[in-house]
Structure formats: C-alpha cells, structure tokens
Amino acid sequence: MKILVSVKRVIDYNVKVRVKADNTEVDLSNVKMSMNPFCEIAVEEAIRLKEKGVASEVVVVSVGSKTCQETLRTALALGADRAIQVETEDGLDSLSVAKLLAKVAQEEAADIIIMGKQAIDSDNNQTGQMVAALLDYPQATFASEILVENGEAQVMREIDGGLQTLAITLPAVITTDLRLNEPRFASLPNIMKAKRKPLEVKTPADLGVEVGSNVSVISVTPPPERAGGIKVGSVAELVDKLKNEAKVVS
Amino acid sequence: MSVLVIAEHDNKSLKPATLNTVTAATQIDADVHILIAGHECQAVAEQASQVAGVTKVMVADNAVYEHQLAENVSKLIVEVAEGYEHILAPATTTGKNTLPRVAALLNVAQLSDVIKVESADTFVRPIYAGNAIATVKTTDSVKVLTVRATGFDAAASEGGSAERQALSQVIASDRSRFVKEQLAESDRPELTAANVIISGGRGMGNGDNFKLLEGVADKLGAAIGASRAAVDAGFVPNDLQVGQTGKTVAPDLYIAVGISGAIQHLAGMKDSKVIVAINKDEDAPIFQVADYGLVADLFEAVPELENSL
Numbered sequence: 001m002k003i004l005v006s007v008k009r010v011i012d013y014n015v016k017v018r019v020k021a022d023n024t025e026v027d028l029s030n031v032k033m034s035m036n037p038f039c040e041i042a043v044e045e046a047i048r049l050k051e052k053g054v055a056s057e058v059v060v061v062s063v064g065s066k067t068c069q070e071t072l073r074t075a076l077a078l079g080a081d082r083a084i085q086v087e088t089e090d091g092l093d094s095l096s097v098a099k100l101l102a103k104v105a106q107e108e109a110a111d112i113i114i115m116g117k118q119a120i121d122s123d124n125n126q127t128g129q130m131v132a133a134l135l136d137y138p139q140a141t142f143a144s145e146i147l148v149e150n151g152e153a154q155v156m157r158e159i160d161g162g163l164q165t166l167a168i169t170l171p172a173v174i175t176t177d178l179r180l181n182e183p184r185f186a187s188l189p190n191i192m193k194a195k196r197k198p199l200e201v202k203t204p205a206d207l208g209v210e211v212g213s214n215v216s217v218i219s220v221t222p223p224p225e226r227a228g229g230i231k232v233g234s235v236a237e238l239v240d241k242l243k244n245e246a247k248v249v250s
Numbered sequence: 251m252s253v254l255v256i257a258e259h260d261n262k263s264l265k266p267a268t269l270n271t272v273t274a275a276t277q278i279d280a281d282v283h284i285l286i287a288g289h290e291c292q293a294v295a296e297q298a299s300q301v302a303g304v305t306k307v308m309v310a311d312n313a314v315y316e317h318q319l320a321e322n323v324s325k326l327i328v329e330v331a332e333g334y335e336h337i338l339a340p341a342t343t344t345g346k347n348t349l350p351r352v353a354a355l356l357n358v359a360q361l362s363d364v365i366k367v368e369s370a371d372t373f374v375r376p377i378y379a380g381n382a383i384a385t386v387k388t389t390d391s392v393k394v395l396t397v398r399a400t401g402f403d404a405a406a407s408e409g410g411s412a413e414r415q416a417l418s419q420v421i422a423s424d425r426s427r428f429v430k431e432q433l434a435e436s437d438r439p440e441l442t443a444a445n446v447i448i449s450g451g452r453g454m455g456n457g458d459n460f461k462l463l464e465g466v467a468d469k470l471g472a473a474i475g476a477s478r479a480a481v482d483a484g485f486v487p488n489d490l491q492v493g494q495t496g497k498t499v500a501p502d503l504y505i506a507v508g509i510s511g512a513i514q515h516l517a518g519m520k521d522s523k524v525i526v527a528i529n530k531d532e533d534a535p536i537f538q539v540a541d542y543g544l545v546a547d548l549f550e551a552v553p554e555l556e557n558s559l
Contacts, residue, residue, distance in 0.1 A: 016513070017378045026382050094350070095359050120494065123377055124362045129320065129350035138321050138426035141347050144488075154429060159343045160442075160497070161260075162433040162489050166319070169425035178478070178495050179488060215359045218372065218385040226520065229541040231532075235554040238526065238544050246524045246541065248446070248503040249470065249559065 001148075001170075003046040003055045004110035005080065006101050007039040007062050009071040009090075010121040023219045026121075035071045038116025040078075041176040044183040045146060046114050047079035054148045055112075057081050061104050063097050064090045069199060076194035077186035083199040088211060094122075096211040098130030103207040105135060110171065112153065117142050117175040128175035138168035142177040252281040252305075254331055256339035256349070257298055261288045261316065264297040266443045267340035269404035271397045275338050276303045276405070277367040283308065284412070285330055287323045289316035299414055302406040307414045314422040317431075318344055321423035324351035329419055331356070331392065336370070341396035341498075349396050358390035363498075365401030379494040379517035399442060400500035400521060434487050441490065444473035446503045449492055449519070452479035453508020453529065453548055460486055462549070463507065465556035475499065475519075477509045493518035508548045511536025528552065 011017060012032040020027045035043075049055040060075040061084040062068040068090075072083035086100045105113050118125035132139035140146075140155035144163070147154040148170075157164045158177045168174075186194070204211050232238045242249040253275040258265040268284070275282045283306040284298045295309045308330060314322050327348070331337050337352060339345035341363045353360035365383075366374035372387045373395065441447065448463050448470070460474070467474050475497075476490040492499055494517035504522035509515060511527070511534055519525070520539050527540035528551050537543040544551060 011378070013514070017381045019382050026378055093359050095354060095357070098354060118495075121378055123379065123494070124350075124360070125346050126350035126353070126360050126362060129347065130354035130360075132320075133324065133351040133354035138423060139347075139351070140426075141320075142343060157343075158488055159431075160489060162431065162487065164317070164431045165429040167427045167429050172425075179482070213359060214389040215361070216387050216389075218387055220377070220382050220384050223376070223380060223383050223520075226525075226539050226541075229525070229537070229539075229543060231537070231543045231545060235544065235546070235551055235558055238542055239555065239558045241542055242503070242524070242526070246503075248524050 001055045001111045002057045002059065002108060003049060004105050004108055004113045005042050005046045005058060005060045005075065006115045007043060007060055007071050007075050008036045008119045009033050009062065009064060009068045010036045010119055013037055013120055019220055019222045023221050025217070025220050035074055036116055036119045038118060038176055038178070040183040041178065041180050042114040042116050043075045043078050043080060044181045045176060048181065049148060050079070059084065059108055059110070061086065061101065063088055063092060063100050072199055073194050074186065076197045077191040078184060082197055085199065085201045086207065087201050087203050092211055093213040093215055094124050094126040094130055096213060098127050098134055099209045100204060100207055100211070101127070102131045102134040103209055105131065112148070112170060113173045115173065115175050117177055128173050132173035137172050139173045140166050140168050141175045143174050144177050144179045146174060146180070251279055251335045252283050253279045253336040253338060254334040255282055255284050256327060256337070256345065257284050257286045257294065258340045258342050258344055259286060259288060259291060259294040261291045262293060264294050265342070266404060266440065267342050267399040269301060269407060270399035270402040271338050271340045272301055272303055272405040273402040274364065274367055274397045275336070278336050278370050281305050285327065286310070287315040287318060287326055289313050295414055297407065299412040300408050300410050302409040304410050304412045307412045308417050309414065310417040310419060312420050314420055317428040318348065319423065319426050319428065320348045320351050321426045322421045323348050324355060325421045326419055327352045328355045330417065334392065336393045336395070338395050338397055341398050345396045349394055353394040356392050356394065358392050358394055359388060360394045360396070361386060361388065362396050363398045364395045365398050379513050380520065381513065398498060400498055434489050438467060439471065439473045441473045441475055442497050442499055445501050446470045446472035447475050447499055447501045448472050448505040448507065449475035449477060449509060450480055450485070450507050451477035451509030452483060454480060454485055457485040462552045466552060466559065469556060469559040477515045506536050506540070507552060509536055510534045511539065
C-alpha cells in the first residue's frame with residue numbers, strides 16, 4: 001500500500017508575524033520557516049503505518065517554490081521514502097494546490113492521502129476536502145486515530161461535540177488533527193541519509209493542471225490592538241472592577 | 251439573488267451558529283434560503299422557518315443524511331445550489347468538513363472563517379492565527395463561504411415565516427459509513443455561544459483541579475474552556491479547547507486561569523469583550539491582552555473568586 005503525504009512550508013508557529021507597512025501582505029523576509037505542524041503529524045502517521053507494515057512506501061509531496069525542497073528533505077529525514085516537488089510560485093490558493101495534489105495522487109496510485117487539517121498561515125482548512133472531492137474519494141477530516149484494515153480505514157474524528165468514528169473505503173483522503181500523534185525528531189544520521197533519497201521536480205504543465213485563482217487579496221492589516229489593561233491587587237478588587245467598571249458581572 | 255445557508259443542526263434542534271450565518275447572509279442579500287440535510291429533522295425545519303430573514307426552508311429528510319457525511323451532503327448541496335451565487339455555512343466542524351468539497355465540485359475557491367461582509371464579492375477573514383486580517387475579493391461565479399459565528403450577531407430565532415419545501419434527492423456514497431459517536435455531556439452553555447467563559451490551562455495541574463472552575467462557572471452561568479496544553483495533558487476532553495486549532499469564542503467575559511497566552515490560544519479568544527487573567531507568572535503573555543490581570547496562585551484566587559461572587 002502506498003501513502004502520499006502532502007507537506008507545506010510555512011512561517012514557524014512560534015514567530016510573531018508582522019504585516020508589511022503597505023498593508024499588502026505579511027512580511028516573510030528573514031523569518032524562520034518550518035514544516036506546518038499539522039503536516040508533521042501527517043508525515044509521522046504515514047511513517048507509523050509503514051512501521052506497522054500497513055504501508056510499503058511513503059511518498060511526500062509539496063507544492064511551491066524551490067525552498068520547499070527543504071521541507072521535503074525534513075520529511076525524508078523523518079522516514080519518507082521519496083519526494084516530489086511541484087514547482088510553482090508560493091501561496092497558490094487551496095483549489096489549485098488540490099488540483100495538483102489530486103493529479104499526483106492519481107499518477108502515484110496512492111491508496112491513502114494524508115494531509116494536515118489546515119496550514120497555520122492561510123488557516124483555510126480546505127485542501128484535503130478539495131482533493132477528496134476532485135478524486136471523488138471518501139474523506140475523514142480532523143483525524144485523531146486511524147486504523148487501517150481490509151481495504152478500509154476506521155478514523156476517529158474530532159467534531160464540535162466530541163468524537164465521531166467513520167469507516168471509509170480506500171483509496172481515501174485523511175486530514176490530521178493535533179492529537180493524532182506526537183511527531184518524532186529527525187536524527188543526524190537520518191538527515192544525512194535523506195540527502196541521498198530521490199526528490200523529483202514536476203511542473204503544473206507536466207501534470208496537465210492549469211493554476212490560477214479568481215480570488216485577490218485587497219489588503220492585509222494588523223488586527224485591532226487591544227487597549228492595555230491593568231493589574232489588580234486582589235480578588236476583591238477584581239470582582240469590584242468586573243461589577244462596577246466593566247459591568248460584565250451583576 | 252438569494253443566498254443559500256446550510257443549516258448546522260443535530261436532527262433535533264437548529265444550532266445557534268446557523269443564526270449568525272443567517273445574519274451574514276442578509277448582509278449579502280435580503281432573501282435568505284436555508285437547506286437542512288438530516289434525518290427525522292422536522293423540528294429543525296420548524297425552527298428554521300421562524301428565523302427572521304429566512305424566506306424559504308428546504309428540507310432533505312432521509313436516513314442517508316443522518317450524520318451529514320460530507321460525501322453525500324456535498325453532492326446534495328451542489329444540486330440544490332443551482333442558480334445561487336452565494337453558499338454559506340457556519341465555520342463549525344460540519345461546515346468545514348463539507349463546504350470545501352462543495353467548492354471543489356463547483357470548481358471555485360472557498361473563503362474560510364469570514365468575519366465581515368464588505369460587499370457581495372468582498373469579504374474579510376483572519377489569517378496567521380488571527381495575527382493579520384485579510385480583505386479578499388472573489389470573481390468566482392459562485393461564492394462559497396464559511397462564516398465565523400463570533401463575527402456576526404445572531405438573527406432573531408422568531409418572527410420569520412418561511413415557506414417549506416421538501417427535497418427528494420437521495421445521494422448516498424457506499425464508501426463512507428458512520429460507525430459511532432462519543433459526545434461529551436454537559437449542562438453548561440455551549441462554549442461558542444456562552445456569554446461568560448472560564449478556561450483553565452496547564453497551570454491547573456490536573457483534571458481534578460478543573461472542578462475548581464465549576465464553582466465560578468455555576469455562579470456566572472459560564473461555560474468551561476481549556477487551552478491546548480490542558481487538553482494535551484489529558485486534563486479535559488478536546489472539545490473544550492479554545493484556540494486556532496480548537497474553538498473560536500468571543501464572550502462578554504473570558505477568564506483565563508493558569509493559561510500563559512500562547513499565540514494559538516489567543517487566536518481563539520482575543521475578540522472577547524473583557525478578558526481577565528489569573529496567573530502567578532507576571533510575565534505571562536496573557537497579561538498583554540487582559541483587561542484585568544491578577545498575579546496570584548490560582549488555587550487561592552479561584553476559590554476566593556467563587557466566594558465573592
């Protein structure tokens with residue numbers, strides 16, 4: 001069984017983002033970039049499925065400029081077998097990315113496509129669902145537990161009221177929630193080994209996909225600043241402020 | 251041109267997030283239609299037809315829609331959506347699960363977590379965990395949006411008198427099947443709809459200590475929430491999580507207890523009207539957004555707070 005995992009290179013989750021002064025976009029120059037945390041979890045899950053003998057090959061794919069090869073190398077160091085970079089500009093919208101990933105999944109004849117539930121930059125939470133729709137595959141989003149047997153995946157999903165378990169027939173798309181697993185760290189020998197693993201570069205034209213978007217960003221602004229608050233000295237003072245100043249407690 | 255809203259419900263009642271979504275819809279066009287896909291959900295249809303601003307309620311009542319599996323519902327929406335220029339759903343786990351599938355089937359982009367309607371084609375949404383606000387314009391023929399409930403007031407749940415229409419389409423995928431559900435039970439208000447929320451973080455120490463928050467929650471009629479650290483540590487179930495990866499809330503009063511205030515947590519609560527932080531670390535980032543901060547040991551301050559309310 002072959003598993004395809006998509007990974008995205010995003011601003012590191014610890015970085016406090018700054019909006020450019022001209023309000024056109026977030027300033028990404030000289031900031032630390034990393035693999036999207038949800039994608040790390042996807043890679044980890046695929047590798048665990050391989051270690052359990054469920055999967056025979058784990059292929060990682062990333063859509064973006066040449067810099068995303070670093071992210072692919074990271075995934076290879078974690079245990080993926082080979083990588084595919086789809087060379088495009090960075091920041092394509094979800095639908096274009098989904099079309100490219102769907103095509104790669106088809107070419108690779110992947111049995112399971114594992115993706116993060118959302119990227120922490122665009123916060124869209126769309127691509128996995130779109131890939132599933134384009135391929136007419138079943139989907140299990142926000143997974144916190146995956147069990148693969150008999151051509152089927154039983155997936156526990158995190159939903160608003162609690163948890164839900166679905167059974168989906170493979171091939172299928174699964175998107176990961178944070179509690180699915182705890183990703184491992186890459187060891188130095190594995191990082192060295194990853195440099196020799198195959199990394200193939202494809203273009204949208206190779207895949208026969210036309211990318212583009214009807215959505216344009218008009219402006220990106222910082223969120224409204226909260227006025228600085230005060231520190232109170234005691235619980236009594238706090239309750240008094242809440243009752244008489246903020247009037248949120250009666 | 252009418253706007254189509256996909257209802258959030260549990261087959262018994264209409265969920266409040268639907269009402270906020272109706273408000274967003276009325277800002278696009280006054281004529282709002284609701285689609286309810288479910289099983290034995292006539293009570294939901296009844297409630298939906300009374301929502302102010304809604305003119306038509308379409309009900310697909312069939313066992314295949316009971317758990318609103320994305321494979322089935324997305325195709326139903328695409329059939330029903332013929333002729334609509336806008337399709338909206340609340341940005342709940344159900345809406346997030348289904349709507350991108352609808353957008354891909356229609357070959358259009360989707361705008362997630364919209365917090366403001368500028369015009370029929372221009373919308374505002376947060377990115378980077380709410381640390382930047384993007385205004386985006388779409389020229390897609392159909393605009394598919396999920397709506398962040400806390401960005402819009404709820405439409406009145408009474409006063410409307412929409413016509414009702416039963417839909418007969420039965421769309422069932424044989425490749426996805428519901429197995430089971432474990433829902434957390436609670437008598438408290440729903441987290442996303444509560445006026446007051448008290449949340450605990452890693453500083454709570456363990457799950458038992460969350461009981462400390464219950465006394466305050468009872469007195470304030472508050473919902474109980476948690477930070478990711480508290481959920482990951484197994485103190486409380488994950489459906490209590492507030493943050494970028496959990497629920498987004500904007501109550502009148504948010505009390506953060508033993509929560510440091512990581513970016514990912516702030517993304518879920520910083521639009522609250524009044525924020526109170528109780529933390530023994532006076533350098534905790536939560537104090538930078540808190541209107542009222544109390545530097546104190548929560549194990550002393552929380553019982554004292556309960557007693558003085």
